[in-house]
Amino acid sequence: MRRLTAILLVFGLACVSLSSMSFAAGEDWQNLFDGKTLNGWIQRGGKANYAVEDAMIVGTTVLKTPNSFLCTEKMYTDFVLELEFLVEPDMNSGIQIRSHSWKHYKNSTVHGYQVEIDPGTGPYKGDPKNLLANGQAAPETAPRSWSGGIYDESRRGWLSNLTKDPPARAAFKQNQWNHYRIEAIGDRMRTWVNGVPAADLKDDITSTGFIALQVHGSEQAGKKIKWRNIRIQDLTGKNRKDPLKALIVDGQNNHDWKSTTPVLKSLLEETGLFTVDVATSPAKKQPMDSFKPDFAKYDVIVANYTGDEWPKETQDGLVKYMSSGGGLVIFHAADNAFPKWKEWNEMIAVGGWGGRNEKSGPKIRYRDGKVVMDHSPGRGGSHGPQHDFQIITRDRHHAITAGLPEKWMHTKDELYSELRGPAKNVQVLATAYADPAQKGTGEHEPMLFTVRYGKGRVFHTALGHAAEQLRCIGFIVTFQRGTEWAATGQVTQIEVPEDFPTADKVSLRSTVSVDYNAIEEYDFGKSRRALAAIEEEIRNLRPSVFPQVEERLLKALELPKTTFAGKQFICRMLRRVGSAQSVPALSKLLADEKLSHMARFALQHMPAPEAGAALRKALPELEGSLKIGVIGSIGQRGDRPAVPELAKLVTAGNKEIARAAIGALGRIGGPQAANMLAGAKVPAELTNARDDAHLMCADSMLAEGQNGEAAAIYRKMISADNSTWVRIAAYKGFVQAEKDEAVPVVLTLLSDKDLDLQRAAGKFMTEMPGTAVTKALAEQLENLGADAQIVLLSALEARGDKTAAPIVAKAAASDNGPVRLAAIEALAVLGDAANVELLATASAAGDETGRGAMDSLNRLSGDGVAKALTAVAKSSAEPPVRVNAIQTLINRRETEAVPALFDLAKDRNVDVRQAAYKALGALSGQEELAKIVSTLLTADGDADRAAIERAMIATVTRLEKPDAAGVIAGLDKAGDDAKGHLLAVLPHLGGEKALGAVRSQLSSSEDSVQQAAIRALADWPDSTPLAQLLEIAKTSSDSTRHVLALRGYIKLLALPANRNAARSVELLVDAMNAAKRTDEKKAVLGALVKYPCEQALELAETSKKDAALSAEAELATKKIKEAMLSKSLKAKASRNSDYAHQALDGDQASRWDTGRAMKPGDWFELDLGVESTLKGLILDTTNSSNDYPRGYEVYVSFDGGSWGKPIATGKGTKPITEIKFAKPVQTRCVKIIQTGSSDSWNWSIHELTVDL
Known part of the structure; x- marks a missing residue:
């Protein structure tokens, strides 16, 4: 029984599987x-x-x-x-x-x-x-x-x-x-x-x-x-009623329904998915009893209606239709309709006007990346003046909006705002920002959304208004997609037109409904406006709509009254939309002297096989230029059934027809055409055309995988009897067909006397695949002449196959300079560590060969290159070779060579030592710094010590947080001849410990060490040593020390220290008092202009009394006064800094903004021009009301370089952010750092006001 049960179970499972997999059986x-x-x-x-x-x-x-x-x-x-x-x-x-x-x-x-x-x-x-x-x-x-x-x-x-x-x-x-x-x-x-x-x-x-x-x-x-x-x-379309049936309901509207309904109807019909009926209600305040559309007959209802209440029976019919799975599209002002009809408002989710208010339901808002229901009191429905506005796609996965840009511009339209209603079962697809500058709400308002009602589907678009707005490509695509989705729950219209609007550019159709009857009235000399509209529509049509447009065009083509100009236009349009349905009408025109060419152009590009048959049928019936034209179209189609007939024309006697037939056979290609051409005897003037066509046939055969047959043709065509260009084309095809078997043939070209063939051979060799080909090519290198060797070396380099490297390396020793250079350059790609010594030796040549060798050393790839370079550097080779090896280690950033560089730093040759010092500076890290110091302590000669100093400076400059300990320790051990070099490094390290080490050497008994210590203080990265430098300048009896200290003092005064201008001037007065020479006092006056204030002006005026300083003092006075009078505000920012001035221009319509959603760290900096006392700031972004800072910190500085701690922090909560300081502050520069974030809103400042 168990066995029987198992058998039955297996049989049952098999039946389930088979039944589940049997869908579409027989299809x-x-x-x-x-x-x-x-x-x-x-x-x-x-x-x-x-x-x-x-x-x-x-x-x-x-x-x-x-x-x-x-x-x-x-x-x-x-x-x-x-x-x-x-x-x-x-x-x-x-x-x-x-x-x-x-x-x-x-x-x-x-x-x-x-x-x-x-x-x-x-x-x-x-x-x-x-x-x-x-x-x-x-x-x-x-x-x-x-x-x-x-x-x-x-x-x-x-x-x-x-x-x-x-x-x-x-x-x-x-x-x-x-x-x-x-x-x-x-x-x-x-x-x-x-x-x-x-x-x-x-x-x-x-x-x-x-x-x-x-x-x-x-x-x-x-x-x-x-x-x-x-x-x-x-199975596409087999489960759908075809076409879908749509009903547009209109008749009353506060907008012009008489102009919009025809456009909506045309837009749906052009998709090829819909047939469209229109139900027009009685006029306003007329009896509505007879208005009873049979909604159940349709897949989707498009509401273009705002007016009187419908009869109860009609309302119930729509509710039943929607509850049972119908589709509804709400177009623009239709959401103004029926404010008291409960079910209607549930279907549309939100609507406007008609007395709607908070009792009608919430407003839909999109805030901080999510949909929010706003229950605040107020009316439902508003809009400002018509204007272009940006649509933001919020649901990029929904079938209606899939593939559309995240942001796109809609044309001048009413931006519906504050719509209210039940807002149940709603999915927001796209929003638009209602800019207060356009009398908007400052909110992102829903523009496109869907609603589920019972089993039904609703697509609601707030876009539209009048026929002009319906020209927007964005509206057209979303309306067509949305209507299909409402009808079926699916969207098959997935193409996104190339001219879809961008984030900053509106895109419009030239017209949204064109009159094809205008074609029959058109003639040359008349306005082409109607034809341009038709052409624009056809250019933007989806392929699914082609049959309907083709039918209209053919109807116009057959009309007796249609002019030659009109028929010519129709033929051009049929090139895009024509199908087999057009072939009979176009075939009739092939014998028409005026229209033949336009008709054949339409047939030529038509994929239908009937088009090819029509052209073949017309061929024997035509003569002269008409026949030549049809031959050309047959060739362009690649119509192989026409080959026998075309072959007869090649030898028929008429040279022009023969030339056309030869060209057509070449474009058609294939073995049959190739055989016809191979056996054709043509006049001498047609030989080139025949050869070209013969090669085209071979090319087509090669593309179809008939390599052997194609190769046979190419082999014949490479004969020396043919022209150079025919031979080059034939060789190219031969290489592609025979691959590595073609190597011997291509190599013979390198010895050809024709330079064009030699160059072509190089290109062919580059394109031939496989290591075996590389080996075969390389083995022939030494058997070729110099010019051929250069071509082959270039080809081997382009191939990039390293198996050729040993043979190429031999060529690098050639007696012929150009060959030697070509080989060296090829080794950059083909070589590896094994070629380092060869290239390093060649690099010392100093000529073009040497430069090429250095470049190849820099580009070498593979394991062990650094090791090989190090070996050359440490070898007994000539110094220039070793120096170049070390330089290459620098160029390649080979840090693994650092240990060897310390050995090379002790080399007997001065050039090698200097190169090693340079390399240590480029490649060392913190851990090597102490060892470089030790190298300095044992070095002989000022040149070596100076080079080691440069190496130390280069090292610490590259390090993110260098440690001064090694240099300080070395200073304690160093002799006087080394101390100056270590002191020169310490300013690049900075910090208290390094400064203490410098100060300890000020008391040295050695003059050179004292001077080096003062230079180090003068070069310090901040103003800490100011007092000590001033003291030295005032007290030192040694003129050199005095000059070094005073100059250093003035230089350090300019560094950021968050010091007010008056204090800086006090320090400059000290410098002036310490100055002993005129040039020193002039230096003080030169620095004075950086600190415009009353104290600076006083010092400059006083200095005029000194005749030696009067000119400089006069200039300083002028500059200080100009700065104090201008008080010009300047601004810069972390993003969009070029527009920062727009926050200071007094124009609310302009602004500075971050250009993307605000993020922590965004900053805006203000320079007042002179020091002022500030009580606070006001950031006004009323015209972009959501762009206030979500958080902020305010910093102040006298010099814009040293900021300290924030003097105010807080959060913005509304368009105007008032920042009040706890107490007035004296400053020149202000920085606001934005600390909050938003998924949607930029940080903007329309106007920044300083509270002085």
């Missing part, structure tokens, strides 16, 4: 992959390699590249997809379905549903936990194994994992071919893994998109996944 399967090429696929994302091998698509991982996707060019909505794949055990992959790559979404990142390929190796310790059949958690040692689950790539993450489905997790077969079946029908997606049901997901975010094969980004290169037997049943 035609289509192959997505032809087994030979990747035609119909396009790669997006990363740079993984996709190739065709043995009727399989093979994807191979590449390092340092993101996820890669091989995507179908075609989009699919409803389908059944089956395929097989073989994946390496430790590789992740997936199948994308209904996916997209839009330039406005994450920079074209592929995103959408992914059916996971998860081989499941290694333990799974993450969350959520896998569950066993008994409901217990699976052991952590078990793999994840979610193959067949559904993941939302680059959007929401996992949607349907397999944690609760042990049979599905067990269905995947390691190291075997696995079979997937994927069904996407409506909002339901199901998967099977080797016949076992896996995911079953309902999700309506995306209904249409491409299919893609993913190669996941990997930390290992060379991992492979293979796909085969990829086939699909395309």
Whole structure:
């Protein structure tokens, strides 16, 4: 009995599986992959390699590249997809379905549903936990194994994992071919893994998109996944009534419904998805009893109505229709309608006017990155003057807004604000900021949103107003998408037009409804305005609309009254929208002398096979230029059935027709055309044309994989009997066809007397793949002449294959200078550590060869280069060679050479030592600093000590936080000849300890050490040593020490110290009193102008009395007065600093802002020009009312360099931020640091007011 039960169970499961997989049985399967090429696929994302091998698509991982996707060019909505794949055990992959790559979404990142390929190796310790059949958690040692689950790539993450489905997790077969079946029908997606049901997901975010094969980004290169037997049943449209039926309701409106309804109707009809009826109500205050549209007949209702109440029966009919799953679109002022009809207000979520107020419900706000319901009291509905405004897409995943830019401009329109209502079941898709400068609310108001009512769907757009606003490309796309979504719950209109509005530019159609009847009235000399409108519409049409427009054009083409000019225009338009339906009408025109060319151009670009048949049929019936034109169109189409007829024309006697036929055969290509051309005897003047066409045939055969046949043609065409350019083209094709077998042939070109052929050979050799080719080419190098060697060396360098390096290295010793240089330059790419000695030796030449060798040393790659350079530097080679090796270590930043550099710093050769010191300065770190000090202490000669000083300074300057301890310790040990060099380093270190060490040497008995100590104080990085320098200047009897100290004192006074101007002048007075010479006093006056104040002016005026100083004192007086009188405010900022002045210009309409959402650390700095007493600041951003600082700190400084601690902190809460200081402060510079953050709002300052 148990066995029977098991059999029945297995049979039952099989029946379930078969029934679940039998959808679309009997439907035609289509192959997505032809087994030979990747035609119909396009790669997006990363740079993984996709190739065709043995009727399989093979994807191979590449390092340092993101996820890669091989995507179908075609989009699919409803389908059944089956395929097989073989994946390496430790590789992740997936199948994308209904996916997209839009330039406005994450920079074209592929995103959408992914059916996971998860081989499941290694333990799974993450969350959520896998569950066993008994409901217990699976052991952590078990793999994840979610193959067949559904993941939302680059959007929401996992949607349907397999944690609760042990049979599905067990269905995947390691190291075997696995079979997937994927069904996407409506909002339901199901998967099977080797016949076992896996995911079953309902999700309506995306209904249409491409299919893609993913190669996941990997930390290992060379991992492979293979796909085969990829086939699909395309069910798109088979579950939908076609077309959809829409009803526009109008008749009353406070806007011009008579102009907007025709446009709305046209916009829906142009999609090819809708037929549209219009229900027009009785006029205002007329009986409404007869107004009873049958809503149930339609897939969607578009409300363009604001007026009298509908009859109760009509209202109930709409409620029933929506509750049962109908679709409703609210267009602009329709949300003003029926303020007292409860169900209507629930359908539209929010509306305006009609007495709506807080009792009607809340307002919808978008604040700090989320939707907020505002229950504050007030009326419902307002708008300022019409103006262009920016739409911000808030839900970038919804089908209506998917792929649109995050921000885009809408044309001049009413920006509806303060709409109120129940606001239930609403999803905000996009908002617009109601700028107070436009009498707006200062809030982000909802512009596009959806509402769920019962089983029904509502799309509400507040955009619109009049026909002019309906020209906005943004309105058109969202209205068409939104109406389809309301009707079906899906959006298949996924194209985003190239002219979609940008964040700062409105984009309009030239017209939104065009009159095709205008074509029949048009003639040359008349206005083209109507035709331009038609052309603009056709240029922007989606392919789905082409049939309707084609029908209109053909109707006009057949009318007797349509002029030649009109018919010419129609033919041009049919080039874009024409199909097989146009072929009969266009065929009639091929014999028309005036219209033949326009008709054939339309047929030439038409993908329908009927177009090709029509051109072939016309060929024997035409003569002269008409025949030549049709021949050209046949060639452009690549129409291979026409080859026999064209071949007859090649030898028919008419040279111009023969020339056209030859050209057409070349463009058509293939073996048949090639054979015809090969056997054709043509006049001498047609020989070049025939040869060119013959090569084109070979090229097409090569592209189709017929390498042997193509190579045979190329081999014939490389004959010396042909022209150089024919031979070059033939050689190129021959190389591509024969690959490494072509090496001997290409090498012969290097010895050809024709320089053009030699150059071409170099290019061919660059493009030939494979290490075997590199080896074969390199082995011939020494057998060639000098010019040929140079060409080959350049080609080997471009190939980048290091296997050629030994042979190239031999050429670097050539007696021929240009050959030697070419080899040395090639080693930059091909060489490695083994070539260092050779290149270093060559670098000492001092000529072009030497410079090339240095460049190659700098560019060498591979392990051990630094070690080899160090060995050369330490060798017994000539000093210039060793010096260049050391310089290369610097250029390459080879820090591993530092230990050897200390040895080289003791070398007997002075040039080597100097190079080593320089390298130590460039490459050493903190840990080597003490050792450099020791090197200084043992060095002989001032030149060495000076070089070591430079090395120490270079080292400490590079370090983020250098430690002075090693230098201070060295100072204690150093002799007098070394102390000056150590003292010169200490200012670059700074700090109390270093300063103490400098001061300790001021009492040295050695004059040179004392002077070095004073120089160190004068070079100090802050003003700490000021008093000591002044004291030395005042008391020293030694003129040198006096001068050094006074100059240092004046220099340090200019450093930031947060000292007011009056105090700085006091210190300069001290300097003036200490000055003994005229030039010293002039230096004081030169520094005085930096501190404009009364005290500075007094010192300058007093100095005029000294005749030796009068000119400088007069100039200082003038500059100080100018600065005190101007008191000009200056500003700068962390972002958009060029616009900082707009916060000070007295114009509320202008502003400074951060240019993006405010973040902590943004700052704005104000320079008052002269010192002033401040009581506070006012930051006014009324015109951008949400852009106030969420937090702030205020700092002050006398010099704009030293800021200290904040004198005020706080938070902004409203458009005007008043900052009052605890007590008045004397300052010149003010810095405001913004400390808060916002997801949505910039920090702006329209006007900054200083409270003095």
